[in-house]
């Protein structure tokens with residue numbers, strides 16, 4: 274942990290240990306939680322804070338004096354609740370018509386849109402009144418507020434075109450994905466399942482966190498435990514490891530998964546094999562394979578806890594990252610990647626509107642390497658996993674998740690025996706390729722040297738044609754091949770001329786226009802398919 278982070282962390286621990294902090298602090302001034310049909314661009318300017326963007330509406334927290342201003346501006350809104358101290362607000366996704374088991378519960382809920390409820394309560398034990406299956410996201414109405422949607426600075430997307438014009442190392446990605454081991458995934462899922470339950474707040478969940486920390490350290494990674502408290506009474510920890518980047522280590526691609534679990538009997542039995550030992554095992558597999566490689570940017574590997582309670586671990590991490598100004602380029606969250614359902618072999622890649630570029634890039638990097646189908650889904654209402662905590666902080670994030678309804682979801686029967694491991698292998702391969710591509714694998718062989726070019730123009734009665742002869746020095750490394758690239762202008766976009774790497778150190782480029790000047794560069798390719806950066810450029814007649 275960097276010193277600054279460490280200080281912040283100890284300060285937080287100090288504050289938490291000296292003062293009893295109710296987590297569900299109400300907004301500082303009397304406010305209303307209102308629902309506004311989206312889009313509503315004026316909300317932030319008029320003093321409202323967007324708490325949650327959904328598919329069809331916005332949830333906005335507005336100090337009471339803001340309400341008349343909204344009305345005057347013609348914004349159509351409905352007041353849902355008046356937040357006060359000690360009342361917790363959640364988004365709840367439930368397929369049921371009413372998500373409550375009994376009428377007596379001190380819980381209020383309102384349907385916001387299809388299957389998405391707003392739920393609020395002062396009862397910390399409210400979960401016992403909810404019918405499984407449900408998915409919760411705790412909403413932050415005060416404290417370190419998320420930047421309002423529309424005011425979020427754009428995610429620091431990598432200079433994609435610049436990268437694409439560099440020689441790609443697609444075969445290097447294939448070499449990485451070939452290392453994904455079904456046996457390791459199986460054994461890690463089994464180990465996690467054997468904790469019996471990983472329900473956050475239990476000792477077994479903490480032990481599972483210790484296991485992950487130990488695994489990261491065995492792999493040789495710098496790993497830390499990141500403790501946090503939630504819902505006033507409980508503690509758990511995220512586990513985070515970093516593979517430092519070689520060129521710009523301050524920029525990070527983050528792969529994450531929650532390791533906690535739940536069920537209809539969570540204190541006793543919650544094996545959570547699909548949800549989400551599968552995603553956790555994927556992160557461990559990414560760590561094992563990627564730790565041996567070098568990348569331009571850092572790769573963060575994050576296993577979070579208390580997701581099932583309301584995304585508390587990821588919210589803690591994402592909020593802290595934003596506060597520290599962390600440059601997280603992209604977040605790839607994996608949650609349930611081993612139950613494809615009957616004959617369906619589809620992995621959904623879920624993003625919000627600001628993360629659509631990331632979903633596209635994930636699919637572009639991964640789809641050529643895997644047999645399962647990657648399906649892009651852009652919907653801000655899909656908030657029930659940890660990617661949504663990163664959306665709240667303005668980061669680009671996506672969730673890789675099986676496109677099926679797992680009948681064992683949130684049950685004691687969610688075990689390894691029900692999983693489809695070959696499907697999980699492909700989901701891990703896809704994620705591995707995308708994360709590696711985003712972090713830019715460093716090109717290991719040295720660029721070729723001594724490139725020379727001569728040109729010759731041959732004339733006939735009807736036409737004249739240019740031929741260019743290239744030669745260069747052989748690289749010292751073993752097993753090196755060469756690719757030749759041509760551009761129409763100096764340092765312009767270069768077209769690769771060689772389908773396969775050349776074994777020899779010369780190349781002839783024929784049937785060219787005598788009226789045009791051409792420029793050439795070379796790359797070296799090693800046996801792993803990793804490509805060097807460009808050699809020095811030559812003009813076609815440089816050595817005439």
Ligand SMILES: [Zn+2]
Pocket residue numbers: 531548549580608609658
């Ligand atoms: Zn999950």
